[in-house]
Amino acid sequence: MLPACFCRLFSAIHPSQRQLWAETYARLVMPQGTLIVLLYPLIGRGQPPPYRVTMAECELYLKRYFVLVRVDPNCRCIEGQEGNELLSVWKRL
8 A cells, every 4th residue: 555646647537437446546545645636627628538527526436535635726737727627635534
């Protein structure tokens, strides 16, 4: 188990596979460990992937295993995508 993980691939995961994605990170991150998730794109982009994502959708899958600690709507993770991304920090239950 790892003390922390970073995921920027949530939008690349087909919506039908996102529960498995959450379960996998729950197995990887140790109790009280940290998961950092970059949510991008928040605004639709034509043909997926990447699939459009929302904070609510991410929370739907992770809330069973993690507690949301922080959301940063002003992150500058991908140059030129300001307003189209969120950085979320989660603590493993």
